[in-house]
Amino acid sequence: MPAKRDRQESASPLARILQNTAWLLGGKGFGAVCGLAYLAILTRTLGLKDFGHFSLIFGTAQAITSIAGFQTWRVVVRYGSEHIHNSDWDRFGRLGMLCGVLDAVGAVIGCALAAVLIYGFAHVLELNPDYIDLAFWFCCGSLWALVSAPTGIVRALNRFDMAVYVEAIVPSGRLVAALAIWATGPTVGRFLAAWAAIDILEAILYWIMARRLCPQAVRISNFGKWRQAVDENPGVTRFFLITYAGSTIDAAMKNGPLLVVGGWVGTRAAGLYRLASQLSQALSKLSTLLTRSVYAEVARVRVASKAAEFRKLALQTTLIAGAAGIVVVLVAIVAGEQLLAMIGGEAFESGASILVPLAVAASFDLASVAFEPVLHSTGRARLSLLARLLAVGALGIGLWQFIPMGPSGAAWATALAGAVSYVAMGLMAWRTLQQVEAGRIAVGLPDDELD
Numbered sequence: 001m002p003a004k005r006d007r008q009e010s011a012s013p014l015a016r017i018l019q020n021t022a023w024l025l026g027g028k029g030f031g032a033v034c035g036l037a038y039l040a041i042l043t044r045t046l047g048l049k050d051f052g053h054f055s056l057i058f059g060t061a062q063a064i065t066s067i068a069g070f071q072t073w074r075v076v077v078r079y080g081s082e083h084i085h086n087s088d089w090d091r092f093g094r095l096g097m098l099c100g101v102l103d104a105v106g107a108v109i110g111c112a113l114a115a116v117l118i119y120g121f122a123h124v125l126e127l128n129p130d131y132i133d134l135a136f137w138f139c140c141g142s143l144w145a146l147v148s149a150p151t152g153i154v155r156a157l158n159r160f161d162m163a164v165y166v167e168a169i170v171p172s173g174r175l176v177a178a179l180a181i182w183a184t185g186p187t188v189g190r191f192l193a194a195w196a197a198i199d200i201l202e203a204i205l206y207w208i209m210a211r212r213l214c215p216q217a218v219r220i221s222n223f224g225k226w227r228q229a230v231d232e233n234p235g236v237t238r239f240f241l242i243t244y245a246g247s248t249i250d251a252a253m254k255n256g257p258l259l260v261v262g263g264w265v266g267t268r269a270a271g272l273y274r275l276a277s278q279l280s281q282a283l284s285k286l287s288t289l290l291t292r293s294v295y296a297e298v299a300r301v302r303v304a305s306k307a308a309e310f311r312k313l314a315l316q317t318t319l320i321a322g323a324a325g326i327v328v329v330l331v332a333i334v335a336g337e338q339l340l341a342m343i344g345g346e347a348f349e350s351g352a353s354i355l356v357p358l359a360v361a362a363s364f365d366l367a368s369v370a371f372e373p374v375l376h377s378t379g380r381a382r383l384s385l386l387a388r389l390l391a392v393g394a395l396g397i398g399l400w401q402f403i404p405m406g407p408s409g410a411a412w413a414t415a416l417a418g419a420v421s422y423v424a425m426g427l428m429a430w431r432t433l434q435q436v437e438a439g440r441i442a443v444g445l446p447d448d449e450l451d
Contacts, residue, residue: 034171036343038178039278043271043344045186051344052262052271053128054188057135058195059258059274061142064117066251068110069146072099074243076152078376079233084156091232092156093217096210098229099149102240107143114139124263134189141196145203150210150218159213166205173198235379242381246372249388253395253417257410260399265406273407275344276351280332280358315433318370325363332359357411364418371422371429378436383428391421 043051076099083092118136127135154163177194181187211218222229230236258277262270336359337352344351375384398413405412 034175035278038171038175039275040343041178041182041186042191043275043348045182046188046191048268048271048347050188051274052267052269053131054191055258055271055274056127056262056267057131057138057188057192059255059262059270060117060135061114061139063251063255063259064110064114064139065142065146066255067248068106068113068143069148069247070099070102070106070240070244071247072102072148072240073152073155074376075099075236075240076149077156078239079236080152080156089214089216091229092153092214093219093222094225094229095233095236096149096153096214096217097219097222098226099152101223101226103146103149107146110143111140114143126262126267131188134192138192138196141200145196145199147203147206150206153210153214153218154206157213162209162213163206166202166209169202169205170198173201239376239381242385243376246381246385246388249385249392252392253388253414256395257399257414260403261407261410264403269407272348272351273354273410275340275348276354276358276407276411279336279339279343279351280328280355280362318367321369322367325366328363328366329356329359332356351407353408354411357408357415360415361411361418364415364422368422368425371425374429374432375425378432380428380432383432384425387421387425387428390424391417394420 042054046054076096080092080095083089083095114136118132118139122129122132122135151163154160174195177198178191181190181194184190207218258270258273261273332355336355340348340351340355371387372384375381395413395417398416399410402409402413
């Protein structure tokens, strides 16, 4: 049975990006509505203090998952695009299963890391002792719910339409669970248990979908062929290590400020920061969706198209994303306080001073959506890593200088880091595109033929 690939093979690259983003946006639009509803239930039933505990446990789990989760979907898309272009399903399958093994190894390492951090340092975050065991098991559940490898398989096949249905399980499941918990007695433990169970269900369904879309690739027999997969994809080990380092830095930037607020200011401040962060992420959801679509399409264009089309695609997506970033900031300034009060109640209104700088940070992420895919697809992943290192340095300096301001200071530190990342990665991507157009970097060649 042939793999069920993208149905719009004749469309232009930008059209495919917009088509895939539209599919994702439809699913995420539904998810956003569900997300705001269950977030309102969480904040109003738990209160600021317990929501702060929930936020710190959830943030810790996200940080550990990001560190132990190897972001293997990028490897599948980066190297799998060539195998799909050549209809070499055996190589694609071995690559996908190699990444599946890496996901499992990451989950084991992450569980060990969670034990050390939670049982050894929970007092730093002022976690209620009654929540420590719960926090550990929630982290373990989150780690085994990683779906990076099957996600990469689905994105490499350009089947974003199918991913929408599976990913709708999480927001809809959380909303149903939140309503049930609200009716039967809300506690931090019940919410965390429900969140973990729903995430694991999504992971199982993602693997089932990947198998149905590409049965000749997703086979148990390919799990033991990881050495062959490494040999068949020159440079994959270096690319994996660089992207892993980048994702770890990204995790520190996204989750570090929340943990710093919890440890430095207090649990209530962490709850306030978390709600503002969630709302800013909801406003900038287009960034995540465009990243998924752009990353897959840029990898595809590198293999199958000419340099001029490659450069045109990068510039078009950058302009679209930049305009969307401006809208995000304007919404946060004009309606931020009202949105926070509507979701969390009066106790969360003061989060507006946190929301605006977080929206500025999110707008920088949104505007730079095409930069990292350009660098990765042209064999310049190390440059994106350098930009992230500069950004995390700026975050550290910002936290040092601004944390006396409280949660809003942490938010402005995040905005500073976003600005540094945008400028650094943007300059590197612009230089790379110039080299592509001048013919000094090849487009349309396999990885081992790139300069």
